[in-house]
Amino acid sequence: MKRxxxxxxxxxxxxxxxxxxxxxxxxxxxxxxxxxxEFEQTVGADLLVLDTKTYTTLAGDQFRISIFRQYISNIVxxxxxxxxxxxxxxxxxxDAAKPDSRHLTLTGVPAGDYKGITFTIGVDSVHNVxxxxxxxxxxxxxxxxxxxxxxxxxxxxxxxxQSTTSALTFHIGGFKAPNNTIRTVSPAFPSGMTLLVxxxxxPEIHLNVDLLKLFSGPSTIRFATLxxxxxxxxxxxxxxxxxxxxxYSVEHIHAx
Amino acid sequence: xxxxxxxxxxxGLAGLLLAGCGLGDVVEPDAPVPGTTLPANFPAPVYAPxxxxxxxxxxxxxxxxxxxxxxxxxxxxxxxxxxQQFVAFANADHRLSHGVANRLGTRxxxxxxxxxxxxxxxxxxxxxxxxxxPLAPLTNPLEMDETLPRVLARLNADADYPRRxxxxxxxxxxxxxxxxxxxxxxxxxxxxANSRYDKVxxxxxxxxxxxxxxxxxxxxxxxxxxxHATDLFTDETYRNNGLSATFxxxxxxxxxxxxxxxxxxxxxxxxxxxxxxAPYMHDGRFATLAQVLAHYDxxxxxxxxxxxxxxxxxxxxxxxxxxxxxAFLHTLTDDSFxxxxxxxxxx
Numbered sequence: 001m002k003r004x005x006x007x008x009x010x011x012x013x014x015x016x017x018x019x020x021x022x023x024x025x026x027x028x029x030x031x032x033x034x035x036x037x038e039f040e041q042t043v044g045a046d047l048l049v050l051d052t053k054t055y056t057t058l059a060g061d062q063f064r065i066s067i068f069r070q071y072i073s074n075i076v077x078x079x080x081x082x083x084x085x086x087x088x089x090x091x092x093x094x095d096a097a098k099p100d101s102r103h104l105t106l107t108g109v110p111a112g113d114y115k116g117i118t119f120t121i122g123v124d125s126v127h128n129v130x131x132x133x134x135x136x137x138x139x140x141x142x143x144x145x146x147x148x149x150x151x152x153x154x155x156x157x158x159x160x161x162q163s164t165t166s167a168l169t170f171h172i173g174g175f176k177a178p179n180n181t182i183r184t185v186s187p188a189f190p191s192g193m194t195l196l197v198x199x200x201x202x203p204e205i206h207l208n209v210d211l212l213k214l215f216s217g218p219s220t221i222r223f224a225t226l227x228x229x230x231x232x233x234x235x236x237x238x239x240x241x242x243x244x245x246x247x248y249s250v251e252h253i254h255a256x
Numbered sequence: 257x258x259x260x261x262x263x264x265x266x267x268g269l270a271g272l273l274l275a276g277c278g279l280g281d282v283v284e285p286d287a288p289v290p291g292t293t294l295p296a297n298f299p300a301p302v303y304a305p306x307x308x309x310x311x312x313x314x315x316x317x318x319x320x321x322x323x324x325x326x327x328x329x330x331x332x333x334x335x336x337x338x339x340q341q342f343v344a345f346a347n348a349d350h351r352l353s354h355g356v357a358n359r360l361g362t363r364x365x366x367x368x369x370x371x372x373x374x375x376x377x378x379x380x381x382x383x384x385x386x387x388x389x390p391l392a393p394l395t396n397p398l399e400m401d402e403t404l405p406r407v408l409a410r411l412n413a414d415a416d417y418p419r420r421x422x423x424x425x426x427x428x429x430x431x432x433x434x435x436x437x438x439x440x441x442x443x444x445x446x447x448x449a450n451s452r453y454d455k456v457x458x459x460x461x462x463x464x465x466x467x468x469x470x471x472x473x474x475x476x477x478x479x480x481x482x483x484h485a486t487d488l489f490t491d492e493t494y495r496n497n498g499l500s501a502t503f504x505x506x507x508x509x510x511x512x513x514x515x516x517x518x519x520x521x522x523x524x525x526x527x528x529x530x531x532x533x534a535p536y537m538h539d540g541r542f543a544t545l546a547q548v549l550a551h552y553d554x555x556x557x558x559x560x561x562x563x564x565x566x567x568x569x570x571x572x573x574x575x576x577x578x579x580x581x582x583a584f585l586h587t588l589t590d591d592s593f594x595x596x597x598x599x600x601x602x603x
Contacts, residue, residue, distance in 0.1 A: 129375075131307070131387035132436040139391055140404050140432040146391040148382040148512050179514060233514050 033197045035077070035109045036204040039094050039102040040251070041068065044212045048096055058216040061223045063160035063168060068096040068211065069143060070154045071123050071136070074184075077109060078116040080194060085110055091123065093136040093143065094209070114195035117205065117250070118186040121243060122153030125175040125182065148231065150175055153182070154243065156214065163227035170214065172239050174232025181236050183244035193253050204254040210247055217242035289315045289441075290598050291372070295449035297457050297487040301372040303386045308440055314424045316602075318442030320417075321435070323601040326410055328400035330356045335393065336601060338365040342594050344529035345369060345446060351540030355399040362398065362506065364540035366525060367533045369448040369593070373488055379522045379538040380512045381494060387440045404432055411435065448528050448593040449487075456587075457487065465587060472584025475577055480527070482565045489527035489588070495563040496520035498556030498570065499537060506538065520561050531586045532594070545585060549578045 041048040043055040048065065056062050072094060075087040087106055095101045127137060128150040143152045154172040174181045187207060189195065195203050215221040219238040229235045289310040294301060308314075321327065323336040338353045339345040345368035347353060353361035363379055371377075376384055383389040393399040394407065411417045411430045418430060425434045453473075455463030465473060476484070485491040494509040500520060503510075509518035522538045536542040542551065556562070556570035565571075573581070593599075 129384040131385040131440075132433050134431075134433050138432055139388060139436075140408065144388070144391065146383070146388070146395050149384045149388050149392070176513070 031200065032107060033109060033111060033199055034202045035106045035195070035197060036202065037075075037104040037106065038204060038206045039104075039209050040206065041094075041096055041102065041209045041211065044210065048211060050096055055212070057212060057221070057223075059220050059222055061160055061162045061215075063158055063162075063223065065096070065156060065158040065168075065211070067155060067157040070094050070121065070209075071143065071151060072119050072121055073123055073127075074120045075106070076118040077114045077195070078118065080113045080115045085112075090119075091127070091136045093141060109197050111198050114197060116186055116189060117195075118184060120182060120184045121240075121248070122173070122182045123151040123175075125180075127151075128175045145171075145173060145231070150232070154214075154239070156211070160223040160227065162223040164224065165227065167227065168223060169228045169230060170239060171230045172236045172243075174236050176232070179232040179234065179237055181232070181240035183240050185244055185248050187248045187250045189250050190252060195253055196255060201255075206251045206253070208249045208251045210249070213245070213247035214239055214243050217245040288312075288598070289445060290596055291445035291447035294372075295447065295454065295487075297454060298370070298373065298449060299486055299488070302375045303372045303440075303444055305372075305444075308387075308437055308444065310441060310445065311424065313420070314438050314441040315445060317417075317420050317424060317438040318440065318445075319599070319602065320420075321439050322442050326414075327394060327402060327407055328356050329402045329406075332356050333400060335390070338393075338399075339368045341596075341599055343367070343532045344448065344590070344594060346529075346533040348534075351535050353399065355396070356401045359398045359401075361396075363538050364535060367529060368443060368446050369526065369528055370488055371446055372444050374492060376492070376523070380509050381523060382512050386444060387436045389443075390436060390439050404435075408432060408435060446593075446599065448590040450592045451528065451588045451590040453584075453587040454487070454590075466583070468580050468583045469587050470584075472580035472582070473587075475581050476527070476584055479571050479573070480581075483524045483563075484527050490524045493524055494518065494521035495524055495565075496559065496561040497522075497537075498551075498558070498562050498566050499539075499541070501557050501559045503559070508538065517561060520559060521563075527585060528588050529590055529593070531589050545582050546578065549573055549581060553578070 043065070046053070046055065048068065050068070051064065051066050054062055054064050070093075071091065073091045075090040077085045077087070079085070087109070090106070092104055093101060123137065127133065132139060137151070143155060144150070145152060150173055152171045152173040154170070156168065156170040158168040159166055160168050172181055195205065197203065218241045221239065221242070226235055229239065289312055292305060292310050294305070321335075323334050325331045325334045325337075327334060333354070333356055338347045338350075340348055342348070347365035351364060353363065353365040355361060366379065371386055374386070376382075377386070377389050378392070383392050391404065394402050394404065408430060411421075421430045421434050421438070422428070424438070452463055452465070456465055483491060483493070483495055496508075496519075503520040507519050509521040509523075510516065512518075531545065534543055534545075536545075536548050542548050552566070552571040553573045554570065556566050
């Protein structure tokens, strides 16, 4: 009996200590939920391998890729009731050469049932003119045009025998009409699939990023006639229209 | 006992808070940073002072960077090489800008003044923010031909810069954010608003215009102010002022927008300090103000994008009118700006 009282007292003290600790730190009970985004870059059915692997476009041009970087930003989740949650300050540079850059962990997504995700491929116009910025938008990331300032949204460099110079240089950007290349996409979740965000329940969305879609879609790009895009313009718009039409797809969702 | 503990804790916390606040804002708060006071006769600035609150330490850092030749690939040119204070930060005696290894640029280096009031820069409006603007001359092969990573590496390896940056921005390596924000402290400070004209407009004691200057002021308001508007003497638009029929050498604004309607259009420059900033036009083709006025009087070349204000045949001017206009333009010279030692390279 006495023993019990002591352990009860100990228990009370422990709880009190925990409660006090809770006042000082924000997290008390459970870790807040996170949502992870995993971007898998492929070229058609093949995984993207830089430099060494040769791929073929749907139109039959052969090519290799040495650099592939792409901004995604302004991530928005849509609940099953139609309401939305915009992830604040969501600017990310997905770099084929940096596996970590293709795994995003988002904190602060409110608990709920979600039916969709929307994001921008590129950087919104405000952030193209907002002065020097940090993080993914640091101009030191070599994704910023200086003479006609604004971000390069998608950068692909490589080689193709079909290119007249043998080089491929696709720097896609531009945020002003008529050559605006900002594109917003909403790759559909697998049919019937809902993203459940709960305390202690951190789902993961796997997205496929198919680089072949840069060169096919509304416009077929043949490297013999177009292999060098380094400024905003109609050629950049062609490529952006292509990749907005199906480059990103949701492959599957891990419930937890 | 308990009360003492709480009190001393509170004291300690307050001390920490104060120390935390001290880092960014309390560096010599009263030291005069040029351009901090906005001129009463100017419109609201685009790059407001609170966007990058001026401090003496950050301004001094920006000034050091502006005059530092180590921003160029071969250490031969600084920002100040092509933007010289004694001619309102334009380039004296050079039709076109000169870069590393004596490479010749393609346009006349413009005066740097009142940059706070601009939302687009250069003759074609390519750069769109005062903070990111320096990246263009820094990386242009005909100008400084350098890269941002190399400049940052050089600054971080310097004996002095890391300490000075840390004093302003806190410990850590100098990054692009700090570098460009510091440089913007200096370029934003380049305010020219103390010409004799300004003093007259603001009703300051003893400031008057002569009869000829007064007539010139009226003529400029009548014949030039559709482009050289407000007390900034530019409306910041892009105009084709009839220098060419085809603009094959330089399409101007169309270089940025790719629109045929923008071929031959260039940013309207300010008339401030214009008596100092020869040669004139984007290609520096005119050596004197008289040649400029002669162009508007009888040299304008027709083309599809020629500005409506210059149709059908430029701006007819008599010899007396030209003399009066030139007399007025000289009243826009701001001696205190070009002699402000705070803007000069420091020993």
